[in-house]
Amino acid sequence: MSILAYTPTRDGQFTKLTYELISYGHALAGQLNTELIALTLGETGDDQLKALAAYGADKILHSSDDRFEQLDNHAFSKAISQAAQKSEASILLMANDFTGKALAPSTAVHLKAGIVTGVIGLPESTDPFIVKKKAFTGKAYAHIQVKSERKVFTLETNSHEISQAPKTPNIEAFEPQIEDSDFTTKITDEDKQTDKILLTDADIVVSGGRGMKGPEHWQPLEELADVLGAATACSRPVSDEKWRPEEEHVGQTGKIIAPNLYFALGISGAIQHVAGVSGSKTIVAVNNDPEAPIFEVADYGIVGDLKEVLPNLIEAAKAAR
Amino acid sequence: MNILVCISSVPETTTKIRFTDDNKAFDTTEVKWIINPWDELALTRALELKEQYPDQVQEVTVATIGAQETEQVIRKALAIGADKGIRVDIEPMDAWQTASQVLPVVQNGNYDIVMAGIDSSDYNGMAVGNMLAEMAGLPSIAAVSHLDLADGKITVKREIAGGKETIEAQTPFVAIVQKGIAIEPKIAGMRGVMNARRKPLEVLEPLDAEPLTEFVSFELPEPKGDCVMIEPGNESDLFDKLANEANAL
Numbered sequence: 001m002s003i004l005a006y007t008p009t010r011d012g013q014f015t016k017l018t019y020e021l022i023s024y025g026h027a028l029a030g031q032l033n034t035e036l037i038a039l040t041l042g043e044t045g046d047d048q049l050k051a052l053a054a055y056g057a058d059k060i061l062h063s064s065d066d067r068f069e070q071l072d073n074h075a076f077s078k079a080i081s082q083a084a085q086k087s088e089a090s091i092l093l094m095a096n097d098f099t100g101k102a103l104a105p106s107t108a109v110h111l112k113a114g115i116v117t118g119v120i121g122l123p124e125s126t127d128p129f130i131v132k133k134k135a136f137t138g139k140a141y142a143h144i145q146v147k148s149e150r151k152v153f154t155l156e157t158n159s160h161e162i163s164q165a166p167k168t169p170n171i172e173a174f175e176p177q178i179e180d181s182d183f184t185t186k187i188t189d190e191d192k193q194t195d196k197i198l199l200t201d202a203d204i205v206v207s208g209g210r211g212m213k214g215p216e217h218w219q220p221l222e223e224l225a226d227v228l229g230a231a232t233a234c235s236r237p238v239s240d241e242k243w244r245p246e247e248e249h250v251g252q253t254g255k256i257i258a259p260n261l262y263f264a265l266g267i268s269g270a271i272q273h274v275a276g277v278s279g280s281k282t283i284v285a286v287n288n289d290p291e292a293p294i295f296e297v298a299d300y301g302i303v304g305d306l307k308e309v310l311p312n313l314i315e316a317a318k319a320a321r
Numbered sequence: 322m323n324i325l326v327c328i329s330s331v332p333e334t335t336t337k338i339r340f341t342d343d344n345k346a347f348d349t350t351e352v353k354w355i356i357n358p359w360d361e362l363a364l365t366r367a368l369e370l371k372e373q374y375p376d377q378v379q380e381v382t383v384a385t386i387g388a389q390e391t392e393q394v395i396r397k398a399l400a401i402g403a404d405k406g407i408r409v410d411i412e413p414m415d416a417w418q419t420a421s422q423v424l425p426v427v428q429n430g431n432y433d434i435v436m437a438g439i440d441s442s443d444y445n446g447m448a449v450g451n452m453l454a455e456m457a458g459l460p461s462i463a464a465v466s467h468l469d470l471a472d473g474k475i476t477v478k479r480e481i482a483g484g485k486e487t488i489e490a491q492t493p494f495v496a497i498v499q500k501g502i503a504i505e506p507k508i509a510g511m512r513g514v515m516n517a518r519r520k521p522l523e524v525l526e527p528l529d530a531e532p533l534t535e536f537v538s539f540e541l542p543e544p545k546g547d548c549v550m551i552e553p554g555n556e557s558d559l560f561d562k563l564a565n566e567a568n569a570l
Contacts, residue, residue: 010482071481073451073461096447098481101439102463102497105416105451114533115416117447130537136347137442139338141540148533154447184460185488192484200482204569228570246466246501247480252334252442253358253500261569271335278542282569284559285548295548300562304553312556320560320570 003029004089006080006107007038007052008099011192014048016201017095017157019055024122024160025093026056031122032091037061039083039174041076042068049171056165061087061174071099072183073106079176081110084150086174096154097200104154113150120159137252137275157200158258158279199248202231204261207250207277209235211266211287211306215243220310221265227317233257235267251276263313266306269294286310322470322492323380324367325430327423327437327449328360328398330391334442340539347443347539356394359438363496365503366468367436368402374470380404382430386413386422392522399517400509406520411527414535416448420456421530423449427457433492434475439464439499444536450497460494466501 005025007018022038029036035058040049042065049060061083068076080103084092092107094100096118108115118133120141128145131153135142199205206225208218225232232248239249250257252272258279265286267273274297277283285298286309295301302309332338332352339348356364364383371378383398384407385391395406407426413419427435435457437450454461466485467478475490480499490496509517551559563569 015482071486073463074455077455098464098479101447102451102461105420105448106455106461108417108448109420109452109455112533115448115452116534118445133445135444135539136332136338137445139541140340141542142444143537143539145535145537146533147535185462185490185494187486188489189487190484191487196483198483240504249500253362261563261567282563282567284563295550297545298548299545299567300551300559301548302551302553302556302559309553309556312554313559316556316560319557320564 001090002035002037002087003032003091003093004037004039004084004087005057005093006103007040009040009042009044009048012044012048014051016162017097019162020157020160021093021095021155022052022055022057023162023165024155026165027122027160028091028093029056029058032126035059037087037089039080041079042066046171050169053167053169054164055162056167058167058170060169060171062171063174063176065176065178067178067180067183070187071102072185073102074184075178075182077103077106077110078182079178080107082176083174084111090150092150092152094152094154096156100154104152108152111150111152112148113152114146114148115152116144116146117154118156119153120156134279138256138278139275156258197229197231199231199233199250199255199257202259204228204230205233205250205257205259206230206263206265207233207235207267208238208244208265209267210237211268212238212243213266218244220314224263224310224314224317227314227321235273264294264298265310267294268292269297322378322433323382323431324370324378325427325432325435326360326364326367326381326383326398326403327435327453328364328383328385328394329357329441330354330385330387330394331357331441331443334358338541344538344540354390354393356397357438357441357443359440359498361506362500362503363436363438363498364398364401364403365506366498368507369503370468370470371402377470382407382432384408384423384426386411386419388412395522396517397509399520399522400513401507402513404520406522407525408522409525409527414532416446416452417534418530418532419449420452422527423453424456425528426525427453427459435459435493435495436498437495439497450495454495457495460491461497462488462490462494463497464499465496466499468496468502
């Protein structure tokens with residue numbers, strides 16, 4: 001028995017989510033007294049692969065098959081399930097990002113495994129096997145028993161501390177039995193934002209709502225984000241009005257985020273918005289309405305006009321950095 | 322071209338979440354039920370495609386897995402323009418069981434595009450669409466935020482970490498739908514509601530398929546402490562507190 005963690009790269013690099021996943025997998029392997037195996041598909045540098053050992057991967061399976069350059073749900077899930085079978089993995093771990101959401105359920109079909117997405121924390125019990133996750137879009141927690149022999153979990157982002165646990169790098173080539181016909185989709189174009197901090201990776205997020213009063217007022221918000229090394233986000237009305245791009249929308253139907261620090265600027269705090277950010281460790285709210293519901297979930301609040309408060313925040317942030 | 326949209330019935334998004342039976346079950350007393358927001362986006366786009374490309378899209382069917390009460394959301398879907406409804410008569414316990422019940426609907430129908438929401442606002446399973454595709458042996462594209470039929474091609478865009486990828490899809494395939502694919506949900510008019518009563522709603526017997534996971538119990542998050550208010554002009558105090566009290570910087 002073992003634990004297999006699927007660790008995708010982005011532009012040849014592992015991301016923060018990968019190290020969270022490996023750190024979690026290492027802790028889980030300790031709890032179950034077994035080993036953690038990492039799996040990477042597609043060309044990845046040796047330095048990158050070795051880095052996985054620094055966070056506790058006992059073994060690193062790697063396929064350099066260049067067909068894995070483009071994500072295909074069927075081909076990837078078939079390859080991952082072969083790796084799980086080969087390493088007799090009873091638990092398969094993935095990050096709860098777009099890749100994990102796509103591949104975990106399809107791989108669970110190959111393995112006839114029960115799946116729990118967005119797991120937070122280590123299992124509360126391993127016999128019966130019970131894990132915790134958010135339900136009702138952050139408004140509650142659920143404790144779920146997985147009854148199947150093999151289990152698939154996706155780990156909620158920002159839910160596990162990254163910690164080093166150096167092992168001797170043990171990299172092994174893995175050659176999945178995949179036909180060309182297993183690749184069922186073909187990408188014709190891609191549009192990547194390379195210079196921006198990703199919302200789901202960010203420790204700090206600065207977010208604006210309708211109280212920002214129009215896209216032309218976003219410059220100081222971006223400056224504050226810049227000073228703090230933060231990602232930018234927005235509420236649903238803002239993306240619906242096209243003041244900001246769709247991918248910045250956080251909330252019940254947008255992205256669910258859980259950064260260390262969340263700034264809600266001019267966001268009233270509708271229940272649907274709060275559902276997407278309630279996992280944040282600390283919330284700062286600025287609003288001109290002292291009755292705004294955002295203050296019920298915020299840790300720190302300022303009642304005031306953003307035209308005055310935002311420039312002050314930028315100055316204070318510069319001084320604090 | 323025929324489109325199947327998988328929909329599920331969830332509590333209205335402002336519902337106060339409560340549990341009953343010693344925190345083992347969701348309290349459905351006085352809950353209003355709606356089409357899961359992500360499924361509604363999929364349905365909205367499917368209906369828009371039928372309007373935009375009447376020569377290409379013949380029929381939009383909706384399917385749900387649930388007890389009789391869930392027919393409300395099928396009627397709603399029919400009222401806003403879906404042509405047919407299918408309900409499999411079982412209250413599913415997990416994604417595996419749900420996908421197993423949708424599978425025969427897909428296999429016995431003649432659908433070119435199957436659509437499902439990427440998430441659901443009740444139990445946040447996030448698994449049915451991709452599971453169904455793999456069970457049915459159909460190609461799947463997840464996190465789809467754009468789907469169009471212009472120029473006789475099926476152009477799909479999917480969200481990836483930090484960007485979008487464009488895919489020219491071949492039918493049949495499963496699209497797991499993300500925000501962005503449609504903006505304005507359709508609202509049923511009087512005529513739509515009347516017409517919905519005459520549209521076919523087929524009820525199917527469930528298959529044998531055991532769930533692989535089970536909800537043991539639920540809990541509500543701890544209430545947050547009071548919000549510490551800071552006067553405008555004292556923003557540097559805020560950053561002091563963020564650095565020293567909250568350890569947030």
